[in-house]
Amino acid sequence: MELEGRVALVTGAGRGIGAAIADALAARGAAVGVCDLDAESAAKTAAAVAERHGARTAGVAADVSDGTAVRAAVAEVADRLGPIDVLVNNAAVDVVKRFVDSTEEEWDRIISVNLRGTVTVTRAVLDAMIERGAGKIINIASDAGRVGSSGEVVYSATKGGVIAFGKALAREVARNGVTVNTVCPGPTDTALLGQVAEYSQKMYDATIRSIPLRRAAEPAEIAGVVAFLATADAAYMTGQTLSVSGGLTMV
Template identity: 75%
Template sequence: MDTPDKVALVTGAGRGIGAAIAAELAARGHRIAVCDVDRAAANDTAAAIADEHGVKTAAVVADIADGEAVRAAVTEVEAGLGPVDVLVNNAAIDVLGRFVDSTERDWDRIIGVNLRGTITVTRAVLDGMIGRERGRIIHIASDAGRVGSSGEVVYSATKGGIIAFGKALAREVARHGITVNSVCPGPTDTALLGQVAEYSRRMYEATVRAIPLRRVAQPTDIAGVVGFLASDAAAYLTGQSISVSGGLTML
C-alpha cells in the first residue's frame, strides 16, 4: 500500500506526458504541484486534476533554466502543499534539424532547460528530502539519450547527461532513503513527435514500423511507469534507466 498524501512536483506538467504523470500521481492520492512555463496550461491542468481526483493541487510557473525562478517555485509549492516527496523532472525542449545547421543559441537553450534545468530543480528539493530521510526523484529522459536520434543531436546529449546524472546522484543519496531513476520514453504521441513527423515523414514512419508493439506510446503509458517508481513498491529500485518504447530499444 502506498504512503498516502505525498506531495509531487511535476515540471512541464501543463500538457502531454507531464499532465498525464500529474494525473496518474493524483489518482494515487498525491497532492500535485503542476509546474510549467505556460501559466494558463498550468492553471488548467491543476484545476482539471483537482476536479477529477479530489486532491489538493497548485499551479506554479517557472522557466527551469532560471535558477531563481525554480527556487521561488519550490518555496511556493512547499508553502501551499507541503514539502516535496516526489519530484518528476519532465520539462524539456528540442530544436529539430541537422546538427551542422544548429546554432550555439539552440545548444544553450536546449542544455539550459533539459540538463541544467533538471539539475537545478533537483538541487532545489534535495536538502529537504535529505533532512526527512526519504524521497523519490524521477527524471524523464529519452531513448534518444541511450541510443541517439538523428535530427536531435544536442537533445540526445542532454538526455544522456540526465541518465548519467541520475545514476551518480542515486549513489550519493541512497543512504538517505532517496531513490533516483530515469524513465526513457520512445516515440510518444505528443507535440514533439508531431514535430518529428513534420521534419521527416519518412523517418517518422520508419520508426513506427520498427516498434515491435506496432504503435507509438500514449502519455499514459509513460505515466504508469512513473507512478510505479513513485510508489512504495519501488523502494528498492534506484539508479536505473527504464526504456518505455514498445520494444524499439532493448538494452
C-alpha cells in the same frame, strides 16, 4: 491509495507526458504541484487534475533553467501543499533538425532546459529530502539518450547527461533514504513527436514501423511507469534507467 499523504512536483506538466504524470500521481492519492513555463497551462492542468481526482493541486510557473524562478516555485508548492516527497523532472525542449543546420542559440536552450533544468530543480528540493531522510526523484530522459536519434543530436546529448546525472546522484543520496531513477520514453504521441513528422514524414513513418508494438506510446503509458517508481513498490530501486519504448530499444 499508494501515494496518500504524499506531495509531488512535476515539471513541464502543462501538457503531454507531464500532464499525464500529474494525473497518474493524483489518481494514486498524491497532492500535485504542476509546474510549467506557461502559467496558464499549469493552472488549467492543476484545475483539471483536482476536479478529476479530488486532489489538492497547485499550478506554478517557472523556467527550469532559471534558478531563482525554480526556488520560488518549489517554495510555493511546499507552502501550499507541504514538503515535496516526489520530484518528477519532466520539462524538456527540442528542435528537430540536422546537427549541421542547428545554431548555438538552439544548443544553449536545449542544454539549459533539459540538463541544467533537471540539475537545478533537483538541487532545489534535495536538502529538504535529505533532512527528512526520504524522497523520490524521477527523471524523464529519452531513449535518444541511450542510443542516439538522428535530427536530435544535442537533445540526445542532454538526455544522456540526465541518465548519467541520475545514476551518480543515486549513489550519493542512497544513504539519506532518497532514491533516483530515470524513465526513458520512446516515441510518444506528443507535440515533440509531431515535430519529427514535420521535419520528415518519412523519418516518422520509418520510426513507427520499427517499433515492435507498431505504434507510438500514449502519454498515460509513460505516466504509469513513473507512478510506479513513486510508490513504495519501487522502494528498493535506485539508479535505474527504464525504457518505455514499445520494444524499439532493448538495452
